[in-house]
Amino acid sequence: xxxxxxYLDVPGTIIFDAEQSRKGYWLNQxxxxxxxxxxxxxxxxxxxxxLDEWPMTEEQKQAVMARDLNWCMRLGxxxxxxxxxxxxxxxxxxxxxxxxxxxxxxxxxxMMLAGGRSVEGNRYLGEDGDAQPHRQPxxxxxxxxxx
Amino acid sequence: xxxxxxxxxxxxxxAIGAAMxxxxxxxxxxxxxxxxxxxxxQWMKDNKPDVVFLVYNDHxxxxxxxxxxxxxxxxxxxxxxxxxxxxxxxxxxxxGHPELASHIAQSVIQQDFDLTIVNKMEVxxxxxxxxxxxxxxxxPVKDAWPVKVIPFAVNVVQYPVPSGKRCFALGQAIRKAVxxxxxxLNVHIWGTGGMSHxxxxxxxxxxxxxxDNQWLDQMINDPVACANTPHIDYVREAGSEGIExxxxxxxxxxxxxxxxxxxxxxxxxxxxxxxxxxxxxxxVGHVILENA
Numbered sequence: 001x002x003x004x005x006x007y008l009d010v011p012g013t014i015i016f017d018a019e020q021s022r023k024g025y026w027l028n029q030x031x032x033x034x035x036x037x038x039x040x041x042x043x044x045x046x047x048x049x050x051l052d053e054w055p056m057t058e059e060q061k062q063a064v065m066a067r068d069l070n071w072c073m074r075l076g077x078x079x080x081x082x083x084x085x086x087x088x089x090x091x092x093x094x095x096x097x098x099x100x101x102x103x104x105x106x107x108x109x110x111m112m113l114a115g116g117r118s119v120e121g122n123r124y125l126g127e128d129g130d131a132q133p134h135r136q137p138x139x140x141x142x143x144x145x146x147x
Numbered sequence: 148x149x150x151x152x153x154x155x156x157x158x159x160x161x162a163i164g165a166a167m168x169x170x171x172x173x174x175x176x177x178x179x180x181x182x183x184x185x186x187x188x189q190w191m192k193d194n195k196p197d198v199v200f201l202v203y204n205d206h207x208x209x210x211x212x213x214x215x216x217x218x219x220x221x222x223x224x225x226x227x228x229x230x231x232x233x234x235x236x237x238x239x240x241x242x243g244h245p246e247l248a249s250h251i252a253q254s255v256i257q258q259d260f261d262l263t264i265v266n267k268m269e270v271x272x273x274x275x276x277x278x279x280x281x282x283x284x285x286x287p288v289k290d291a292w293p294v295k296v297i298p299f300a301v302n303v304v305q306y307p308v309p310s311g312k313r314c315f316a317l318g319q320a321i322r323k324a325v326x327x328x329x330x331x332l333n334v335h336i337w338g339t340g341g342m343s344h345x346x347x348x349x350x351x352x353x354x355x356x357x358x359d360n361q362w363l364d365q366m367i368n369d370p371v372a373c374a375n376t377p378h379i380d381y382v383r384e385a386g387s388e389g390i391e392x393x394x395x396x397x398x399x400x401x402x403x404x405x406x407x408x409x410x411x412x413x414x415x416x417x418x419x420x421x422x423x424x425x426x427x428x429x430x431v432g433h434v435i436l437e438n439a
Binding site: 006007010011012013014015016017018021024025028029031032034035036037040069070073078079080081083084086087088092093094096097098100101102108111112113115116117118119122123124131132133136138 | 161162165206207208211212213229230231232233234304305306307343345346347348349350351352353354355356358378379382383384387388424425427428430
């Protein structure tokens with residue numbers, strides 16, 4: 001019998017459940033290794049060589065090197081683990097979260113200062129809020145893509 | 148007899164810790180946030196507990212995917228601030244209370260909550276940011292935290308996290324455990340994390356001011372109903388990381404008005420209540436409740 005997963009219809013959201021965790025085990029454990037300063041140095045010196053020390057899938061390695069956090073999450077990454085990559089790059093949580101929306105850093109920061117993203121239209125897939133799949137990427141990048 | 152006299156609730160955003168560590172608290176961005184804790188710092192001085200039972204979540208720091216305990220109690224003599232990737236926060240080491248912690252572990256397990264007992268653990272921003280907010284900036288070497296701390300880590304990283312109902316019941320068991328400790332100790336219980344925030348995906352940056360404040364009203368005035376809020380409501384209304392709020396229900400369940408799963412006594416006094424958007428990606432909520 002299938003597990004109860006009532007969260008699959010929330011737009012722009014991947015819940016890190018047992019299935020995602022299983023898929024992302026080595027990706028997340030690689031991230032954990034970046035909590036040690038010497039590992040951060042080794043990773044920065046040669047990303048590919050460092051990643052090849054881990055039994056991750058090739059796609060997971062590509063997603064890390066591309067710094068595409070949405071891609072990493074689809075492959076089982078969890079944001080608290082992926083944050084170690086951001087920390088290694090000297091990025092804040094706000095920069096990391098913002099990078100997943102397609103907005104520029106300034107656009108995302110301005111949205112937060114204005115009170116954050118509204119939940120209206122963003123509760124269920126199929127509504128028309130700014131986090132819905134048909135409205136990506138957000139910000140100026142989206143306007144350009146739509147033009 | 149040891150006694151829980153008050154509960155404190157606060158968000159634990161890492162950027163708040165960074166703002167304090169880098170001395171940015173007087174910048175326009177941060178001023179209104181820290182102003183909301185001026186009262187609390189004075190209150191901590193005037194009502195200093197012997198021990199803080201600090202409910203927080205570990206953010207893939209002490210517990211990575213090798214081990215994911217749902218409820219973990221820190222019974223060590225001390226806990227070092229962890230390197231979360233930016234270097235360890237420059238704050239004093241956290242001093243525990245092994246005797247009370249071990250006593251609570253035994254009592255709570257005997258009340259059918261299967262805790263994981265942790266004798267060695269580093270603590271991350273989830274624990275140290277609330278301490279900094281309530282105790283102010285301290286020198287990592289010359290100063291010490293003014294209270295002993297029992298870290299209590301809850302899994303809110305891998306779904307499913309414990310239900311609000313389970314957390315609320317656990318708070319009641321913790322209060323019984325504390326009250327069966329013979330030494331006269333003044334104990335505060337803190338619930339941390341939240342409020343609305345989402346750190347991932349196209350929906351990152353979600354804030355729900357209206358829902359947060361209704362949830363706060365209910366947490367204070369009708370905690371039994373609040374504890375019945377299903378997980379999916381947190382995810383949908385308060386963002387994927389807003390689910391951290393279940394931890395506040397552990398602290399609320401430990402207040403004196405709650406007995407056998409019901410509110411039977413007078414509601415606690417709301418000593419302080421504060422709400423601010425944003426701190427980085429997050430809506431910050433903060434409440435102090437004292438037993439009536």
